[in-house]
Amino acid sequence: MDGLKEGTHSVQSIHTREHLAQRDAQDTLREFKERFSLPESVIYLDGNSLGALPRGAAERAAEVVNAEWGQGLIRSWNEAGWFDLPLKLGDKLGQLLGANPQETAITDTTSLNLFKALASALRTQKADSPHRRVIITERDNFPTDIYIAQGLTDLVNSLSQEIGVPYEVRLIDDEASLRAALDEDTAVLALSHVNYRTGSMWDMAEITAAAHDAGALVVWDLAHAAGAVPVDLNGANADYAVGCTYKYLNGGPGSPAFIWVNARHHDRFWQPLSGWWSHNAPFAMEESYTPAKDVRRFMCGTQPVTSLAMIEVGLDIALEADMAAVRATSLELTDLLIELVETHCAEFGFELVTPREHAQRGSHVSFRHKHGYEIMAALIARGVIGDYREPEVLRFGITPLYISRTDIWDAVQILREILHTNAWQREEYSLRNAVT
Amino acid sequence: MDGLKEGTHSVQSIHTREHLAQRDAQDTLREFKERFSLPESVIYLDGNSLGALPRGAAERAAEVVNAEWGQGLIRSWNEAGWFDLPLKLGDKLGQLLGANPQETAITDTTSLNLFKALASALRTQKADSPHRRVIITERDNFPTDIYIAQGLTDLVNSLSQEIGVPYEVRLIDDEASLRAALDEDTAVLALSHVNYRTGSMWDMAEITAAAHDAGALVVWDLAHAAGAVPVDLNGANADYAVGCTYKYLNGGPGSPAFIWVNARHHDRFWQPLSGWWSHNAPFAMEESYTPAKDVRRFMCGTQPVTSLAMIEVGLDIALEADMAAVRATSLELTDLLIELVETHCAEFGFELVTPREHAQRGSHVSFRHKHGYEIMAALIARGVIGDYREPEVLRFGITPLYISRTDIWDAVQILREILHTNAWQREEYSLRNAVT
Numbered sequence: 072m073d074g075l076k077e078g079t080h081s082v083q084s085i086h087t088r089e090h091l092a093q094r095d096a097q098d099t100l101r102e103f104k105e106r107f108s109l110p111e112s113v114i115y116l117d118g119n120s121l122g123a124l125p126r127g128a129a130e131r132a133a134e135v136v137n138a139e140w141g142q143g144l145i146r147s148w149n150e151a152g153w154f155d156l157p158l159k160l161g162d163k164l165g166q167l168l169g170a171n172p173q174e175t176a177i178t179d180t181t182s183l184n185l186f187k188a189l190a191s192a193l194r195t196q197k198a199d200s201p202h203r204r205v206i207i208t209e210r211d212n213f214p215t216d217i218y219i220a221q222g223l224t225d226l227v228n229s230l231s232q233e234i235g236v237p238y239e240v241r242l243i244d245d246e247a248s249l250r251a252a253l254d255e256d257t258a259v260l261a262l263s264h265v266n267y268r269t270g271s272m273w274d275m276a277e278i279t280a281a282a283h284d285a286g287a288l289v290v291w292d293l294a295h296a297a298g299a300v301p302v303d304l305n306g307a308n309a310d311y312a313v314g315c316t317y318k319y320l321n322g323g324p325g326s327p328a329f330i331w332v333n334a335r336h337h338d339r340f341w342q343p344l345s346g347w348w349s350h351n352a353p354f355a356m357e358e359s360y361t362p363a364k365d366v367r368r369f370m371c372g373t374q375p376v377t378s379l380a381m382i383e384v385g386l387d388i389a390l391e392a393d394m395a396a397v398r399a400t401s402l403e404l405t406d407l408l409i410e411l412v413e414t415h416c417a418e419f420g421f422e423l424v425t426p427r428e429h430a431q432r433g434s435h436v437s438f439r440h441k442h443g444y445e446i447m448a449a450l451i452a453r454g455v456i457g458d459y460r461e462p463e464v465l466r467f468g469i470t471p472l473y474i475s476r477t478d479i480w481d482a483v484q485i486l487r488e489i490l491h492t493n494a495w496q497r498e499e500y501s502l503r504n505a506v507t
Numbered sequence: 508m509d510g511l512k513e514g515t516h517s518v519q520s521i522h523t524r525e526h527l528a529q530r531d532a533q534d535t536l537r538e539f540k541e542r543f544s545l546p547e548s549v550i551y552l553d554g555n556s557l558g559a560l561p562r563g564a565a566e567r568a569a570e571v572v573n574a575e576w577g578q579g580l581i582r583s584w585n586e587a588g589w590f591d592l593p594l595k596l597g598d599k600l601g602q603l604l605g606a607n608p609q610e611t612a613i614t615d616t617t618s619l620n621l622f623k624a625l626a627s628a629l630r631t632q633k634a635d636s637p638h639r640r641v642i643i644t645e646r647d648n649f650p651t652d653i654y655i656a657q658g659l660t661d662l663v664n665s666l667s668q669e670i671g672v673p674y675e676v677r678l679i680d681d682e683a684s685l686r687a688a689l690d691e692d693t694a695v696l697a698l699s700h701v702n703y704r705t706g707s708m709w710d711m712a713e714i715t716a717a718a719h720d721a722g723a724l725v726v727w728d729l730a731h732a733a734g735a736v737p738v739d740l741n742g743a744n745a746d747y748a749v750g751c752t753y754k755y756l757n758g759g760p761g762s763p764a765f766i767w768v769n770a771r772h773h774d775r776f777w778q779p780l781s782g783w784w785s786h787n788a789p790f791a792m793e794e795s796y797t798p799a800k801d802v803r804r805f806m807c808g809t810q811p812v813t814s815l816a817m818i819e820v821g822l823d824i825a826l827e828a829d830m831a832a833v834r835a836t837s838l839e840l841t842d843l844l845i846e847l848v849e850t851h852c853a854e855f856g857f858e859l860v861t862p863r864e865h866a867q868r869g870s871h872v873s874f875r876h877k878h879g880y881e882i883m884a885a886l887i888a889r890g891v892i893g894d895y896r897e898p899e900v901l902r903f904g905i906t907p908l909y910i911s912r913t914d915i916w917d918a919v920q921i922l923r924e925i926l927h928t929n930a931w932q933r934e935e936y937s938l939r940n941a942v943t
Contacts, residue, residue, distance in 0.1 A: 110578045117581045124577035132568050132813060140760050141560035142546045144892060145553045153760060180808030182782030183619060190662055197666055210794050215783035215808060218796040222781035226626060227666045229777075230633055230674070238666070242794060268792075317809070324576050324589060324812035341665075344780075345658035346618030347651035356704075356897045358646050358678060360654040372616030372651060373753070376760035377568060378811030456580060461792045 084414040086407065091476035099396050103472040106388050107321070114478045114485075116457040119295055119435045119468030122321030128384040135377045153376050157327075157348075158366070160379070163386045164320070164329055167394065168293065168312065169303030175331045177382060178348075178370045181294055181315045182215045184330035187342040187369050188311035189223050189259055191332075192288040193238070194340035196258040200286060202236075203258035207249070207287070210242040213267040216292055217242070220261060249278070253285035260287045264302065265295035265433030268460045270405075270425040272300065272433045276307040283308070294318060297329070298389050299434035299470075301398055304331055311336070319434065319470060321385030326378050330369045338364045346371035392472060400471035401434040404479055408436045408467060411483040419490040424464060435468040442495060446486070449495040455482045520850040522843065527912035535832050539908040542824050543757070550914045550921075552893040555731055555871045555904030558757030564820040571813045589812050593763075593784075594802070596815070599822045600756070600765055603830065604729065604748065605739030611767045613818060614784075614806045617730055617751045618651045620766035623778040623805050624747035625659050625695055627768075628724040629674070630776035632694040636722060638672075639694035643685070643723070646678040649703040652728055653678070656697060685714070689721035696723045700738065701731035701869030704896045706841075706861040708736065708869045712743040719744070730754060733765070734825050735870035735906075737834055740767055747772070755870065755906060757821030762814050766805045774800045782807035828908060836907035837870045840915055844872045844903060847919040855926040860900060871904040878931055882922070885931040891918045 095101060107123040109115055115123060139151040148154050161175035168175065178184070189206060196203040206220045217240065224238035231237075238258075243249040253260065260282040265272045275291060282289045290311040296302055298319030304312050312331040316322035341362055347353045348370040351361040362368045405425070412421055424437040440446055440463060447459040457467040467482075489495050531537060543559040545551055551559060575587040584590050597611035604611065614620070625642060632639040642656045653676065660674035667673075674694075679685040689696065696718040701708045711727060718725045726747040732738055734755030740748055748767040752758035777798055783789045784806040787797040798804045841861070848857055860873040876882060879899040886893060886901075893903040903918075925931050 108573075108577045110580070113580070115580060121576070121581045121584075123580070124572065129569060129572045129577070132572050133565060136560065136565045136568050136759070136817070137544075140557070141544045141565070144546070144549070144551060144559065145557045145894065146887070146892070147760070148557075179616070179619070180782065180810075182808035183615070183780060186780060194662075194665055213783075214786070214789075214792050214794065217794055218781045218783060218786060221796045222777060222779040225777050226630075226779035227663060229630055230663045231667045315809075323572070324583070325809045325815070326811060328808070341658060341661050343658040343662035344619060344622060345654045346616065347649075347654060350650070350654060353650075354897070356650050358650065358653055360657045372618035372764075373751075373761045374616075375762060375811040375814030377817065378814040379761070381572070381813065451582070456582070458581065461790070 084411055086411065086480070088477060088480050091480050095475045095477055098400060098475070100392060100400055100471050101475070103388065103392060104475070107473045109473060113454045113456060114482045116455065116467040116469070116474065116482060118470035118473070119299070119318050120458055121324055122318055122385065122470070123473055125321050125384045125388055128323060128381045131381050131384050132377055135380045156376070156379050157370060157374060160382055160386060161329060161366070163383070163390060164297070164316070165331065167298060167302065167389060168331060169305050170331050171305060171334065173365055174334055175329055176366050176370055177316060177327050177329045177379065178374055179328060181292065181313050181328040182219050183344065183371070184313035184328050184369070185216055185219045185261070185290065185292065186223060187330060187344050188290045188313055188332070189220055189261065191336065191340055191342045192259040192290065192311065193223070195288065195336065198340070203256055203286065204236055204238045205256045206238070206240045206259045206261060207243055207252050207257055208240065208261045209263065210244055211266060211268060212263050213292070213294065216261060216263065250281060253282060253287060255286065257285055257287040259290060261290040261292070263292040263295065265300065267295055268424070268437060268464055268466065270433045270435045270437055271431055272296070274430070275302070275309065279307045279309050295433055295435070299401065301394050305333070309333060316382050316385070320382070320389055322382035323378055326382050327374055330366070332366055332369055337366060337368060342369055344371045348372055388472065397471050401469055402429050402432070404469045404471060404474060404476065405432060405434065405436050407476060408469065408479050408483070411479065412438060412486070415483050415487045416490060434470070435466055437464050437466045439463045440465060445495040446489060449489045450486060453485050453489070455485050520847055522847065522916070524913060524916045527916050531911045531913055534836060534911070536828060536836055536907050537911070539824065539828060540911070543909045545909060549890045549892060550918045552891065552903040552905070552910065552918060554906035554909070555735070555754050556894055557760055558754055558821065558906070559909055561757050561820045561824055564759060564817045567817050567820050568813055571816045592812070592815050593806060593810060596818055596822060597765060597802070599819070599826060600733070600752070601767065602826060603734060603738065604767060605741050606767050607741060607770065609801055610770055611765055612802050612806055613752060613763050613765045613815065614810055615764060617728065617749050617764040618655050619780065619807070620749035620764050620805070621652055621655045621697070621726065621728065622659060623766060623780050624726045624749055624768070625656055625697065627772065627776055627778045628695040628726065628747065629659070631724065631772065634776070639692055639722065640672055640674045641692045642674070642676045642695045642697060643679055643688050643693055644676065644697045645699065646680050647702060647704065648699050649728070649730065652697060652699065686717060689718060689723060691722065693718070693721055693723040695726060697726040697728070699728040699731065701736065703731055704860070704873060704900055704902065706869045706871045706873055708732070708867050710866070711738070711745065715743045715745050731869055731871070735837065737830050741769070745769060752818050752821070756818070756825055758818035759814055762818050763810055766802070768802055768805055773802060773804060778805055780807045784808055824908065833907050837905055838865050838868070840905045840907060840910060840912065841868060841870065841872050843912060844905065844915050844919070847915065848874060848922070851919050851923045852926060870906070871902055873900050873902045875899050876901060881931040882925060885925045886922060889921050889925070891921050
């Protein structure tokens with residue numbers, strides 16, 4: 072690739088827009104784009120942050136609010152099936168994750184579900200291998216995963232009765248340091264299947280096996296994986312998984328998250344966020360806690376029904392799509408984005424952050440650029456919506472259900488125009504925040 | 508009251524329907540009923556379980572879904588103000604609770620917020636008075652409050668490095684046993700301001716002072732109080748409060764809950780559900796946790812925006828109403844319900860559970876009856892929607908913004924008819940569950 076910086080167009084892309092349009096027309100997923108309501112004049116490359124609006128979601132929300140809440144009132148907990156939504160939707164989602172029925176609940180947030188999983192895993196280890204007091208996670212993990220692990224260990228250490236060997240969070244940087252860190256002190260390994268920033272992906276089965284060999288339990292955060300890449304939790308023999316429904320699953324802004332727990336861990340230990348929805352008989356109003364024997368043990372309190380119910384619309388669309396086709400198109404689109412940026416924008420100094428190896432790549436592509444923030448602001452102003460992540464990273468989410476090859480082509484032409492005209496130097500936009 | 512059981516109508520009510528209709532017409536709150544969308548042929552006496560649908564909430568949901576999510580997409584975190592909703596709505600709610608600005612956040616669930624408050628309080632005590640390891644709460648508290656306290660102490664005890672004096676949850680039964688239980692071991696007192704079952708209400712200022720005198724911190728659960736009775740958290744010098752928005756605040760099914768933290772506790776200790784929204788710089792993506800210095804420290808992860816945004820509609824209505832008028836009408840209506848049941852249904856064996864003393868009564872009325880379950884099922888089938896709570900308790904929520912004196916009259920006539928004709932013996936309905 073050394074030749075790329077010698078001059079404009081020194082390396083020509085093998086693609087043309089016409090050729091890409093032909094490919095789009097043959098794509099088996101092409102009809103799914105009509106299932107989403109997207110604004111005109113926008114190329115939405117941020118579905119890994121907030122997925123697009125599926126057609127039907129607004130109608131579902133209106134039904135919940137007007138009919139189920141307004142007319143049904145309290146009766147809707149039974150008659151409209153509100154009580155059953157967390158596990159009913161969990162089972163639908165589970166089909167995308169290699170889960171068995173009744174192993175997945177949609178509830179609370181990813182951060183909270185991670186706390187439950189980590190606490191449950193620490194309790195299990197305390198009973199079986201009490202010297203194991205280390206949680207291993209990635210330095211480059213999405214920060215909330217680190218903070219939650221730190222919050223849990225800090226709580227236990229600070230309230231412990233006597234000073235002993237403290238619980239600890241250890242951060243690893245790559246697979247080599249991960250393998251070196253797994254030892255007889257390791258209680259839990261908590262990793263994101265696909266990294267939020269770089270888009271790099273762990274081999275779930277291989278890493279789970281390595282952790283189990285070392286005596287550790289494994290929690291997978293699937294926030295950037297669920298609905299984006301094939302996942303087989305039972306096939307990988309994982310212990311716990313958490314993730315969100317508002318990215319590739321198109322559940323809506325802040326829609327409740329999920330927790331999957333391998334059935335072998337359901338009936339072992341008390342997870343501490345033990346609100347009444349996790350009780351074995353929540354309406355018996357007992358004064359002592361008796362946990363449910365199934366995945367309901369990992370629930371806590373009453374869920375936000377309107378936001379929860381809308382998740383089903385996106386899930387139903389995801390279940391109609393063939394995940395193998397989604398993955399194949401995702402890889403073709405991410406390859407295309409990399410290739411077009413490295414040819415059409417070769418002279419502008421973008422550094423690819425995402426792995427080139429398919430097996431190590433999720434469904435988004437990130438480039439580092441020293442003016443990444445300003446460039447992303449200029450892109451968004453022109454309707455190409457990606458996002459920016461510290462440090463200096465432009466991130467583009469690739470969602471094959473509603474993004475086409477010509478979208479990628481057009482986005483790169485706009486990127487090239489911004490760089491070529493130095494437009495990014497002349498504009499100021501606020502990207503202040505954008506939720507992962 | 509002994510004479511009541513001697514025969515039908517042995518004690519006449521002082522009220523007539525005509526007289527009550529006249530009183531309704533003079534009520535300063537009467538116009539608020541038009542602000543809610545209630546089904547025809549229903550008398551809704553369960554607003555303390557799930558509040559009614561405020562007009563405008565469906566439109567707000569549609570705006571969030573179609574415009575903010577569908578068109579704005581990820582940009583709406585800034586442009587539609589999604590980021591600011593938890594504290595913006597928290598400040599609106601805080602006006603009803605005697606909170607100062609920036610002391611209240613709307614986030615997560617009541618159970619989760621209680622966990623945060625209890626954990627924060629235990630950490631504070633551990634630093635100041637490390638021997639204090641007891642959480643006191645009520646045996647008759649809403650069970651999730653007990654389970655959460657038990658889950659927290661179980662976590663810490665089970666993961667402690669060495670066996671010492673364990674953390675413990677102690678249950679009290681009444682004010683006498685509460686005062687006897689407050690001692691040098693007490694870390695935290697956690698009470699529900701209004702009891703979910705009986706409707707009895709603690710004197711917040713007096714009990715808080717007693718707990719402080721004993722060296723304890725106090726957490727108030729306002730689930731059945733917020734929007735229903737006057738609350739002055741700072742006036743009572745309380746430490747923490749939690750509660751829900753879907754009862755008297757009419758936020759919608761499962762709408763996110765709230766946490767209030769006295770500013771003196773904001774910047775002390777790490778609450779363990781320390782997701783990225785509680786970080787001092789959530790978008791800096793730092794690998795170490797630095798808590799926010801204000802009430803944001805008590806947040807965790809991304810909130811369900813559609814369910815969250817609708818809360819504002821109910822809050823705005825509540826803020827328009829004069830809380831003194833709400834309280835006065837609530838007491839008049841609960842007095843009326845008690846009086847009508849004790850006269851019109853005198854012979855049927857209802858036992859009042861709710862305190863007669865105004866200062867000790869919230870805004871719902873409960874009667875015990877050995878056939879309470881069947882009677883409530885028959886009431887609901889006839890459009891009088893209250894709910895049932897173990898054991899044998901019929902519970903009627905009184906919401907002055909949309910319940911009138913004639914509603915109470917009509918409900919009691921239907922109750923009388925059900926008992927008089929033994930209709931409750933002939934019908935079977937499923938009340939299976941109804942969320943508190």
